[in-house]
Amino acid sequence: xxxxxxxxxxxxxxxxxxxxxAACATALGPDARAATAALVDGSLLLDLTPGAAFAAARAxxxxxxxxxxxxxxxxxxxxxxxxxxxxxxxxxxxGRELALLxxxxxxxxxxxxxxxxxxxxxxxxxxxxxxxPGGAPAGLEEGSGSGEAYDMVLAxxxxxxxxxxxxxxxGAVGPTTDVVAVHLDHDVPPGAELRRRLAAAGARAVPDGTxxxxxxxxxxxxxxxxxxxxxxxRSGKSVEAERRLAAFPDVxxxxxxxxxxxxxxxxxxxxxxxxxxxxxxxTVETCDLVPLLKDDGPPLLVDCLSLWLTDAMDSVGAWxxxxxxxxxxxxxxxxxxxxxxxVRTARRVVVAVSNEVGSxxxxxxxxxxxYRDELGRLNAGFGAECEQVVLVVAGQAVVxxx
Numbered sequence: 420x421x422x423x424x425x426x427x428x429x430x431x432x433x434x435x436x437x438x439x440x441a442a443c444a445t446a447l448g449p450d451a452r453a454a455t456a457a458l459v460d461g462s463l464l465l466d467l468t469p470g471a472a473f474a475a476a477r478a479x480x481x482x483x484x485x486x487x488x489x490x491x492x493x494x495x496x497x498x499x500x501x502x503x504x505x506x507x508x509x510x511x512x513x514g515r516e517l518a519l520l521x522x523x524x525x526x527x528x529x530x531x532x533x534x535x536x537x538x539x540x541x542x543x544x545x546x547x548x549x550x551x552p553g554g555a556p557a558g559l560e561e562g563s564g565s566g567e568a569y570d571m572v573l574a575x576x577x578x579x580x581x582x583x584x585x586x587x588x589x590g591a592v593g594p595t596t597d598v599v600a601v602h603l604d605h606d607v608p609p610g611a612e613l614r615r616r617l618a619a620a621g622a623r624a625v626p627d628g629t630x631x632x633x634x635x636x637x638x639x640x641x642x643x644x645x646x647x648x649x650x651x652x653r654s655g656k657s658v659e660a661e662r663r664l665a666a667f668p669d670v671x672x673x674x675x676x677x678x679x680x681x682x683x684x685x686x687x688x689x690x691x692x693x694x695x696x697x698x699x700x701x702t703v704e705t706c707d708l709v710p711l712l713k714d715d716g717p718p719l720l721v722d723c724l725s726l727w728l729t730d731a732m733d734s735v736g737a738w739x740x741x742x743x744x745x746x747x748x749x750x751x752x753x754x755x756x757x758x759x760x761x762v763r764t765a766r767r768v769v770v771a772v773s774n775e776v777g778s779x780x781x782x783x784x785x786x787x788x789x790y791r792d793e794l795g796r797l798n799a800g801f802g803a804e805c806e807q808v809v810l811v812v813a814g815q816a817v818v819x820x821x
Contacts, residue, residue, distance in 0.1 A: 420523075420541030420633040421460055422571070425474035427627055428452030429552060429604035430494070442605035449626045450609035455601040457549060457573060462521045464488045464505070465537060465549050472502040478628035487519055491551035492534035510535050530554035538569075545634040548591065550574040552602035555582030556591075568593030570634040576600040576622045577607055580665035581697055583620060588668035588699070595636055598622035615818065619643070620666035643806040643821055644768055649775040649798060650811035657722055659811050660772045661696060667768070669717040670700045673708065675726040706730040712761035712769065719765075724773035728790070728797055731755075737793075738786045755797055762804040773798050775810065 426432070433452040434443030446452070454468040458475060461484045468474075475482050488501075488508035501507060511517060511527035513535065518524050522542030527535050534551030541547070548569045550556070569591055574582055577600060586592040600622050607613050617623055621642050625631070646663060650656030664670045696702075700720075703711070706727050711719060721727075735750040736742030762769065777795045782788045802808045807821030 420539075420543070420545040420547065422547065422631045422633055423458040423461075423475070423478050423480050424573075424599075424601070424625060424627060424629050424631070425456040425458055425471055425478065426453030426468055427455055427601045427603055427625065427629075429602050430454050430468075430492070431604075433603055433605060433609070435605060438605060440605050442608045446605070446609050451627075452603055453627055455552070455573075457601075458482070458485070459523065459539060459547070460521065460541070462486050463519065463523055463525070463539065464508075465539075466491050467499050467501065467505075467508045469499055471499075472505075474627065478630065486521060487517070487525075489525065489537055490535075491537065491549065492554070511537070529557045531557040541633065545570050547633050548572045548574070548586075550579075550582060552604075553578055555579050555585055556589075567591070568596050570595075571597045571599065571631065573599050573601045575602040576617060576620055576666065577603060577613075580620055580662075583622070583666040584668045584697065584699065587666070597631070597633075597636070599631070600624045612816075615816070616662065619646075619663040622666070642768060645762060645765060645805040646770045646807045646809070646821075647798070647802045647805045648770065648772050648809050648811060648816075649802075649819075650772075651775055651779075654811045655814040656772050656774075656811040658814075659809065659816050660720055660722060660770045663770050664718050664720055664768070665697065667718050668699050670697070671711070671717055671719050672696060672700050672702045673711060673719060673721045674702055674704045675706050675708075675721065675723060675730065676704075709757055709761045712758075712765045712767075714767070716767050718768035718770070721769065721771040724771055724797060724801060725776075725794055727758075728794055732790065732793065737789060740785065743789070751793065755793075755800060758797075759800045759804055762801060771801065771805075773801070 432454050434446040453474060455466060456468045456471055457465040458480060461480060464485045467488050472482050482502055482505050485505050488506050490508050490510050513527050513529035516524060516526040524540040526538045528538055530536055532554040534554045536550045536556060539547040546569045552575050572592055576583055583592060598621060600617050607616055613624060619642060648656050648660045731751055731754050735747040737747050737751055776791055782791055808819045809816045810819055
């Protein structure tokens, strides 16, 4: 089954008309995208968009053989002109299945937002799932092929990463599924930043006009098994870490800060973090990280290592000079060594957050300087065991490694 992407952008395209934002200003050349439309084997058109005939011609294709046009979402604005010889577009009721004369079968998939997804099975059995912008599948467990992975998925990965998480949870996206991001809007600057975010979700983007063969494995970057996210206060490091796992189900969120009974400001911070996380994630409040790293299981998000270090220094009496000299330093280094060894042998996906404080003011107290130094050593040791290390500055992730 051959697929030609006539467009890969949001319904308004990229750049958006008259939009002055930075993402639109840099969406030039191959990063400029028309509204998403997909031509399947030259006979099935998923979404009819302005200029579709010209887009097909630029890709070396023709709409002359199209026998069915299906729309996936409501179209705002003026009606789109239907090219001569192309059937009138329509939408299929949820759950209904069409059998085309070309040998393709199309089933309409219910969504949790206005729109319709389409599961297409080719004459030779290849399976493609096409989702509308801003939508995620609803009711996957009910006769939707749950447990059987699609060969290719076209979805709004940036806008609805949880859609990919649902598909993974249902077994509809597996290790060999080619996930291609479409409906790309100006939420993420195009180029390197877009590729980095998609790679973290196990997905990729392609330029308009690209031809893809459904069922042929593509070399999509593997999701890093271990990632360390560094940053200063309010830099966006926790948001960056959470974003990296938003496309995965059943994430275990490890909160190392505790509850701090009576501290209302801390409770507000904890609540803000909790409200931002997907409902399918499970929260564990602990500083005992080594057993979690040694166990198999779903992805692990640790937030954060700096609070883990505070707890570890408390436990060895590191704040007292005499205790620090009399075995405290040695005990702390041993705990850090156990942690980094557990990271080195971890089999599950791990994303850890830590503060970067070494570039700030030199602390006025010996204990403050001790904490700063030990955190620097911890970050360096932990980062050495990670495939990817990023530093978040002013909300922007700078890749240091990987």
